[in-house]
Amino acid sequence: MSQHILTAVAWPYANGPRHIGHVSGFGVPSDVFSRYQRMAGNKVLMVSGTDEHGTPIQVQADKEGVTARELADRYNRVIAEDLTGLGLSYDLFTRTTTKNHYAVTQEIFKGLYDNGYIFPKTTMGAISPSTGRTLPDRYIEGTCPICGYDGARGDQCDNCGNQLDPIQLINPKSRINGETPTFVETEHFMLDLPAFTEVLGSYLQSKQGEWRPNVLKFALNLLGDLQPRAISRDLDWGVPIPLDGWRDQPNKRLYVWFDAVIGYLSASIEWARRSGDPDAWREWWQNPDARGYYFMGKDNIVFHAEIWPAMLFGYSGRGDRAGTAGSLGALEVPSEVVSSEFLTMEGKKFSSSRQVVIYVRDFLARYDADALRYYIAVAGPENQDTDFTWQEFVNRNNGELVAAWGNLVNRSISMAAKNFGAVPEPGDLTDADRALLERSRKAFAPVGEELSRSRFKNAINEAFDVVREANKYLAEQEPWKLKEDPERQKSILHVALQVVDDAKTMLTPFLPSSSNKVFSMLGGEGVWSGMPEIREVDEDGGTPYPVITGEYDGAARWEHRPIKPGTPLAPPVPLFKKLDPKVVDEELARLGE
Numbered sequence: 002m003s004q005h006i007l008t009a010v011a012w013p014y015a016n017g018p019r020h021i022g023h024v025s026g027f028g029v030p031s032d033v034f035s036r037y038q039r040m041a042g043n044k045v046l047m048v049s050g051t052d053e054h055g056t057p058i059q060v061q062a063d064k065e066g067v068t069a070r071e072l073a074d075r076y077n078r079v080i081a082e083d084l085t086g087l088g089l090s091y092d093l094f095t096r097t098t099t100k101n102h103y104a105v106t107q108e109i110f111k112g113l114y115d116n117g118y119i120f121p122k123t124t125m126g127a128i129s130p131s132t133g134r135t136l137p138d139r140y141i142e143g144t145c146p147i148c149g150y151d152g153a154r155g156d157q158c159d160n161c162g163n164q165l166d167p168i169q170l171i172n173p174k175s176r177i178n179g180e181t182p183t184f185v186e187t188e189h190f191m192l193d194l195p196a197f198t199e200v201l202g203s204y205l206q207s208k209q210g211e212w213r214p215n216v217l218k219f220a221l222n223l224l225g226d227l228q229p230r231a232i233s234r235d236l237d238w239g240v241p242i243p244l245d246g247w248r249d250q251p252n253k254r255l256y257v258w259f260d261a262v263i264g265y266l267s268a269s270i271e272w273a274r275r276s277g278d279p280d281a282w283r284e285w286w287q288n289p290d291a292r293g294y295y296f297m298g299k300d301n302i303v304f305h306a307e308i309w310p311a312m313l314f315g316y317s318g319r320g321d322r323a324g325t326a327g328s329l330g331a332l333e334v335p336s337e338v339v340s341s342e343f344l345t346m347e348g349k350k351f352s353s354s355r356q357v358v359i360y361v362r363d364f365l366a367r368y369d370a371d372a373l374r375y376y377i378a379v380a381g382p383e384n385q386d387t388d389f390t391w392q393e394f395v396n397r398n399n400g401e402l403v404a405a406w407g408n409l410v411n412r413s414i415s416m417a418a419k420n421f422g423a424v425p426e427p428g429d430l431t432d433a434d435r436a437l438l439e440r441s442r443k444a445f446a447p448v449g450e451e452l453s454r455s456r457f458k459n460a461i462n463e464a465f466d467v468v469r470e471a472n473k474y475l476a477e478q479e480p481w482k483l484k485e486d487p488e489r490q491k492s493i494l495h496v497a498l499q500v501v502d503d504a505k506t507m508l509t510p511f512l513p514s515s516s517n518k519v520f521s522m523l524g525g526e527g528v529w530s531g532m533p534e535i536r537e538v539d540e541d542g543g544t545p546y547p548v549i550t551g552e553y554d555g556a557a558r559w560e561h562r563p564i565k566p567g568t569p570l571a572p573p574v575p576l577f578k579k580l581d582p583k584v585v586d587e588e589l590a591r592l593g594e
């Protein structure tokens with residue numbers, strides 16, 4: 002039965018280009034999952050976009066002497082191009098600075114507010130004594146009360162990562178003119194998380210045995226100590242607060258995390274409108290049979306397993322104090338939160354400032370997207386923190402992609418093309434032939450089962466076992482020595498080509514570009530697995546912006562397809578680039594090792 006599957010992918014923050022650590026946590030896993038689900042016949046809606054509000058964007062823009070909007074425009078485009086280059090099949094990858102996103106965010110705020118889940122709180126805010134005006138958080142600097150770092154900002158310490166209020170800073174100073182701010186009473190809004198303790202408790206308990214244990218354990222632990230959470234800041238870059246007396250205040254905005262999680266919904270609504278059926282999003286958000294899968298790094302579990310479900314429950318009138326659903330109607334909460342651990346680089350944390358980094362763009366300029374996708378699937382941080390090393394990347398590329406899979410494709414197709422010009426007709430099959438064919442055909446179910454549960458490492462290893470078995474079979478059967486026995490040679494090559502076709506199908510979610518090539522090499526016509534593209538769109542004739550989208554319903558199905566004898570074959574081109582071992586030293590030199 003065909004199911005509606007929402008793939009909700011974490012929103013990359015648009016204050017700079019993204020590195021391979023970022024895309025290993027959310028990008029590639031969510032795409033592997035979505036491609037598999039489409040092949041299995043489900044209706045997938047995969048959405049995300051760039052997260053463009055908040056202090057770090059403003060700080061970076063101030064540093065570069067541009068506006069926040071200009072900075073966001075630049076990195077929105079860079080990130081969209083990088084994710085397209087990786088072949089990530091978003092139905093819509095948009096951004097948080099659209100009018101649509103502002104409207105949806107304000108609607109969710111109002112719904113929560115009307116149901117009593119948002120309340121005002123008086124806190125101490127900074128003003129500039131010389132001008133009497135509000136001093137936004139990012140313009141206040143001082144010593145962190147937690148770690149002692151002396152460059153902490155009014156909203157966050159970049160050294161220890163803790164969120165702060167300006168009044169907590171020791172020796173606070175204005176970054177504009179060095180004066181000491183004065184603190185006056187000011188109002189902010191809080192999300193009443195304790196009012197969701199019961200509903201979140203039963204929600205999380207119902208996920209036992211279904212979610213990755215680390216995610217569930219983390220989320221359940223947080224339940225015991227839910228605190229109200231600030232959802233507005235003294236900030237001039239963000240979504241205005243949609244209440245009279247607040248809307249027009251230039252220095253009060255919704256906190257960036259609050260609008261960013263709403264992006265999953267606003268992007269779905271934008272996708273529906275662009276698809277020509279403005280209500281189409283409801284099939285994924287209001288259908289109890291639909292499933293919503295959220296992909297992110299582990300630092301974001303709290304937002305996806307706790308806060309976003311609380312917001313959805315509250316908006317839908319299903320929090321501990323009940324209420325009524327807002328004008329969008331009741332909304333479904335995440336079915337599963339699929340969180341990855343962290344990737345480090347050559348034993349160190351990724352760091353743009355310390356140059357321990359490789360950006361997606363630079364990676365794709367030198368290596369194939371499928372080579373990175375393969376590495377992330379087989380050796381990425383699925384269940385534990387893992388280390389990316391150039392040595393392992395080169396070893397896996399050359400040993401597994403080139404020598405095992407690429408070589409199987411290449412020698413089977415080139416031998417059949419050279420000797421017969423087409424897929425050969427098999428004669429009588431031996432036990433060895435039948436055993437390999439059956440091994441390959443039977444792999445679809447377990448590999449698919451692992452993919453449907455986001456166990457990518459198991460899935461790709463099982464698919465690669467078939468590749469290894471096929472190489473062993475060719476080594477044993479030695480078809481190249483059977484010039485005198487063309488009938489037997491035909492049978493062996495037929496078997497090998499059938500297994501290449503099966504393996505190509507099973508590897509498609511991981512390696513879409515090279516699988517498309519194998520599909521064509523075996524005589525396939527049309528699109529096998531669709532690839533994403535960038536389109537320029539606008540809102541009501543406003544400034545154009547790039548989105549990622551695509552047509553993904555190609556021929557690819559999660560099933561064994563018998564190959565047809567007589568299908569013409571051309572000599573193949575190599576599937577993957579073999580890497581010179583010198584690459585390792587060159588890359589380490591770039592890292593300053």
Ligand SMILES: [Zn+2]
Nearest residue numbers: 145148158161
């Ligand atoms: Zn600190």
